[in-house]
Amino acid sequence: MELKELFAKGKFVVTSEVGPPKGWQIEKTLEEAEILRGKVDAINVTDNQSSVMRFGALATCHFLKDRGFEPVFQITCRDRNRLALQSDILNAAAFGIENLLLLTGDHPLLGDHKDAKPVFDLDSVSLIHTVKKLEDGSDLAGNKLEGEPPKFCLGAVVSPCAEPLEPQLFKMEKKIKAGAEFFQTQAVYEVDKFVKFMEKVKNFGIPIMAGIVILKSVGMAKYMNENVAGVFVPDNLIEELKKDKEKTKSGQTGIEIAARLIKELKPYCQGIHLMPLGWNDKVPAILSQAGLI
Amino acid sequence: MLITQLKPKEDLLSFISGEKVFILQCYGCAEVFLPKEEINLFLEELNNSGTLIVKNIISDYLCNYEYTKLRINLWAEELKKSEKIVIFSCGIGVQVVSTILNQVSSISHQSPVTSHQIYPGCDTLYLNGFQGLTPFNFDCAQCGQCFLNYTGGICPLTSCAKSLLNGPCGGAKNGKCEVAGPAGIVMDCGWEKIYKKLETIGRLDILKEVIKLRDYSKR
Ligand code: SF4
Numbered sequence: 001m002e003l004k005e006l007f008a009k010g011k012f013v014v015t016s017e018v019g020p021p022k023g024w025q026i027e028k029t030l031e032e033a034e035i036l037r038g039k040v041d042a043i044n045v046t047d048n049q050s051s052v053m054r055f056g057a058l059a060t061c062h063f064l065k066d067r068g069f070e071p072v073f074q075i076t077c078r079d080r081n082r083l084a085l086q087s088d089i090l091n092a093a094a095f096g097i098e099n100l101l102l103l104t105g106d107h108p109l110l111g112d113h114k115d116a117k118p119v120f121d122l123d124s125v126s127l128i129h130t131v132k133k134l135e136d137g138s139d140l141a142g143n144k145l146e147g148e149p150p151k152f153c154l155g156a157v158v159s160p161c162a163e164p165l166e167p168q169l170f171k172m173e174k175k176i177k178a179g180a181e182f183f184q185t186q187a188v189y190e191v192d193k194f195v196k197f198m199e200k201v202k203n204f205g206i207p208i209m210a211g212i213v214i215l216k217s218v219g220m221a222k223y224m225n226e227n228v229a230g231v232f233v234p235d236n237l238i239e240e241l242k243k244d245k246e247k248t249k250s251g252q253t254g255i256e257i258a259a260r261l262i263k264e265l266k267p268y269c270q271g272i273h274l275m276p277l278g279w280n281d282k283v284p285a286i287l288s289q290a291g292l293i
Numbered sequence: 294m295l296i297t298q299l300k301p302k303e304d305l306l307s308f309i310s311g312e313k314v315f316i317l318q319c320y321g322c323a324e325v326f327l328p329k330e331e332i333n334l335f336l337e338e339l340n341n342s343g344t345l346i347v348k349n350i351i352s353d354y355l356c357n358y359e360y361t362k363l364r365i366n367l368w369a370e371e372l373k374k375s376e377k378i379v380i381f382s383c384g385i386g387v388q389v390v391s392t393i394l395n396q397v398s399s400i401s402h403q404s405p406v407t408s409h410q411i412y413p414g415c416d417t418l419y420l421n422g423f424q425g426l427t428p429f430n431f432d433c434a435q436c437g438q439c440f441l442n443y444t445g446g447i448c449p450l451t452s453c454a455k456s457l458l459n460g461p462c463g464g465a466k467n468g469k470c471e472v473a474g475p476a477g478i479v480m481d482c483g484w485e486k487i488y489k490k491l492e493t494i495g496r497l498d499i500l501k502e503v504i505k506l507r508d509y510s511k512r
Binding site: 104106107109110118120121122123124125126129140157158159162163164166167168170171173174177178186227228229230 | 471472473488500504509
């Protein structure tokens, strides 16, 4: 089902994500998805996440769909030019994939093939525009498609705690104009900042799912503060992680923090998107502590 | 400096027709190629169409920052009287002039000359084996579809690591790009610079206008 139908029904939408393996044996990833069965509305599949080469997102989405999950196919502009992107979008339509998340993508220099050619033939905005054109029955060059045009629900991303925020906002507006129908955000740890962001984008009238990344350790929090754009883990959360080393190591602290954040964010947004980064087994506990299942 | 061709006339006219314009032509590398004849024909047409050409300057090497800065001070009066500035040069010339004009206006307390009034008259094309002469920190990608009028005179192709055309990627942290530039030099996020520039000149509206796509057949 397209996520926009759930938003239209007024449902608080919950998504999580899986990252395909470095290799072709996909079983473990599918097992991770099994943990989420019945607990989330859809599962994002990342596209060579962090510019690290992996099994493909499209094939993973296909496997998920086959097993009755609702996949969100993430597509970045880093690795494919406009021909390959359009082609993969048509492939997705044939596999019955209904939800796309269209992103610019990290630079290859951040990943494990630093010498790769950065493609970025399109960017997130022109990629959304391209899917819209396909939906209208022609390709980006204006050539007519044969048969039924594909139909999707188009997602995009925004970084609500970025500083400065304004450049993010104008790009967000551009994505909406191009055809974005919902947003998933970068990880949020500062509720007040998120609330201010929601205030600013209120009149865009578009469903927004707050991003949640489970905090695994003090080191991870500090790393994100130094290296990840638009993510700031406040000191009080770092203190909380420091307090009980065993509890943090077992994931309990991360679960509690994530569940608390969800409860605090829920009144302000239309859904949440969990990014467990391998900690899928913690997702059910988070959702139940947050009162969502 | 590089090979250039006149921008589509309709684009130029939609920007300047009926206005008071200041024309700046760079003959610095004219021996390489500047479409002089076409420019002159175009200017004649302009003259006949009720557009006032306040001044038509032919200069050498606009890419020479110090030299161009001195000369621009000499034209302060005419610049003040002009509503639009069209620069027939390569992308470097446009970037240099647009940078200087913003500074000059703050030095001499004139009404600010803002880069939304500046329009590149040419698209700079790739010229095999010829990489330009500028010794300064400006870079032209010779893309053949100059975007400088849309980005406040800052080239999105050379100032953004991903050469994005429709806004920042969300990878900038503390104003710095998510990746280091050539030779590991940390670079400022080009799109944050573009945003700031357009904010300063009060033209953020341009950014929201259209979806830009690169035309690789031109390069
Ligand atoms: S951080 Fe800024 S300069 Fe770097 S790739 Fe993203 S938009 Fe371009």
